[in-house]
Amino acid sequence: MTAVVAPGPLVRARPAWTSALTGTAGMLRLALRRDRWRLLVWVAGVAVLYLAALGEYAVLADDPRGMQARAVLMRTPAMVTMAGPGYGLDAYTVGAAVANELVLWMVLALAVLSILEVVRHTRAEEESGRSELLRAGAVGRHAPAVAALLLVTAVQAVVAVVTGAVVAAGGGLPAGESFAMTGAVALGALVFAAVALVAAQVAEHGRTATGLSLAVLGAAFAARALGDVQGSAEGRHGSALSWLSPIGWVQQTRVFVDLRWWPLGLCVAATVGLLVVAAVLAGRRDHGGGLVAARRGRADAAASLRGPLAVAWRQQRGGLLWTTLGLGAMWFATGGVLSSLPDMMETLADNPLYAAILGEGDLVRAFLWVIGLYAALGAAAYAVAASLRARAEEQAGRAEYVLATAVSRARWLGAHLAVATVGGVVVLLSGVLALWAGAAATGVTDPAFGELVELGAVYLPALAVLLALGAAVYAWVPRATPLLWALLAWLFVVGMFADLLGLPDWARGVSPYWWVPDPLTEDVDVARLVGLGVVAVVLAAAALVGFRRRDVPAV
Structure with missing residues (x-):
């Protein structure tokens, strides 16, 4: 049928x-x-x-x-x-x-x-x-x-x-x-x-x-x-x-x-x-x-990659290279403007806005301090991104595999923090050097090379605080890491418009850059720099302790 x-x-x-x-x-x-x-x-x-x-x-x-x-x-x-x-x-x-x-x-x-x-x-x-x-x-x-x-x-x-x-x-x-x-x-x-x-x-x-x-x-x-x-x-x-x-x-x-x-x-x-x-x-x-298929790698890792520090450097070296070149080119061009700066500053000497931002005294040197602040903020942006690289590794699941081996948590996080620190120093000092090179190319010799290097060096303790803070936030409250970008924006507001907006000292003190003295127009207060260094060490230690205590991956 x-x-x-x-x-x-x-x-x-x-x-x-x-x-x-x-x-x-x-x-x-x-x-x-x-x-x-x-x-x-x-x-x-x-x-x-x-x-x-x-x-x-x-x-x-x-x-x-x-x-x-x-x-x-x-x-x-x-x-x-x-x-x-x-x-x-x-x-x-x-x-x-x-x-x-x-x-x-x-x-x-x-x-x-x-x-x-x-x-x-x-x-x-x-x-x-x-x-x-x-x-x-x-x-x-x-x-x-x-x-x-x-x-x-x-x-x-x-x-x-x-x-x-x-x-x-x-x-x-x-x-x-x-x-x-x-x-x-x-x-x-x-x-x-x-x-x-x-x-x-x-x-x-x-x-x-x-x-x-x-x-x-x-x-x-x-x-x-x-x-x-x-x-x-x-x-x-x-x-x-x-x-x-x-x-x-x-x-x-x-x-x-x-x-x-x-x-x-x-x-x-x-x-x-x-x-x-x-x-x-x-x-x-x-x-x-x-x-385009990815190039086939070696069957085993090279000796230079056998360790968390080497791997962290391999992961971040490209970003460091292009950040350094890009910001360096911008600061070199900025240095080329310095030859026409005295005439412009003389014209703007009576302007209340520039007086509030640059203060009193030598306006050219005050302007250079602002440019140094910009270079420091560029290094800070790189530092925040680099310090969050560990967070990206954890989210991708690779950190868990690495920590399942004989690599300790302190060694792994310390490697990422060390590479980010070195990168931040390179970005900051290379930017100041590029500024000097651009000025020298147009015949500007004041400030001298040593003064501009000092301008970059005084920001290093504040940069260390920012890096250590990023590591501490990641170690203790990884979900709060986006707040580091909000802090970066606040660094800019305090650095440029604190006097203009009449911000109180407690609001300015949130920014580690506010504690940095200006070596071009005043004597350097070494106590402030030492204090920033101590804060950076404490935050780094807190990061290592926090990372040892929490679960990986974070949930």
Whole structure:
């Protein structure tokens, strides 16, 4: 007997592109939940940076001589390199100053945010194995990448809206052009999100993808800088080389001077083109692998890698190299501006804002102290990132395997702390040396080489406190490590605006940098430096004790 099966309802197969995006909304919610505090800090930090700059420009608005002095400085090759081609310099206004002097750095900061977020939620997830577990469920092939891109787009939109409102309200600038500027910055940063997505298809490891993306960002900065300097020498705003950089496209909008929208079309076109490339490449590789396979390593570790100190150095040496080179190039360019500094400082001597920031006395030396503080803050940022490397190793599960061997906890954490300390010292002192080299290249000999080295050296105990504090927070309360970035922002506020804001001593004392004396204008109080050193030793000891007492991994 033959059974007859009644036909069921017709089920139409979904298009391939639909199934590839299945689960995108869920992946987006997961990413938002994981990064909500991190992204909130980014949004608030960028808004604070705008506010800090606007406070300075608002005071300068009532000082035509001061604004003109800044315009003269903006024409120098060093400032063209560090800021951009400079628009509206003949009649310099607050709006032109904001666009000329902030846009470049905001694009760089938000591009780094885009790169880190995209790699974190794509390549890093594949490398850790979590993405494969998620894809065992109802998650399409392209869902993680699309979710990461939507996350970055949403964050950039929020930053653009918040900071646009800050610029319009805090600076008293036209709202339309304020939002045009912050929106242009967001579009420029999204180009590098697409670059990171392409890099995530090419590279097999998250650090490699991040490094490739940051290398493209560095190349874009270099192309813009060289093109703008070349154009400035010829009396033009940029050159053909400037147009090879997305950063140059954002600056070519000429906000607050002669607003042009069409350069932003290049940002949109580049982003769309890179996303198409990323989608094509994603379809040509295996999940978990990259188009360029990682080089096969040795069957056994070399003698130079047999120990936690050597491994920690191997993991951090690339970041140290590129941080040192990038910051060193910036401080070298800053040193090139010092030859025109005396005339500008003479013009700004009566300005109340600069008097509050620089104090009384030799304004040139006071300005150099501020530059030294900037170099110290750059080293502090590297120190925070390096001190959190141990946290990343624990989250990836590698720390647990290492500690299961004969390596003690104190030895493992001490190795990471030692490498971070050496790296912070290198970043700080190399920055001061680059500042001296840039000044010497333009014939500036005051302050002398020894004085600038001393300027960097006095910050070393404070840097040690910051490193030891990072290790202690990681050892005792690993979930609280993001607060170290908030502390870094507070270091900047105290260092630059403590007198201007009238902060009480207890609020200033939170910053270890506030205890550092200025060797260029006053005698060095050795007792303060010794005190900072003692605090660093106590915090380091507390870190070792705390790490021995808690569970690994932390839950």
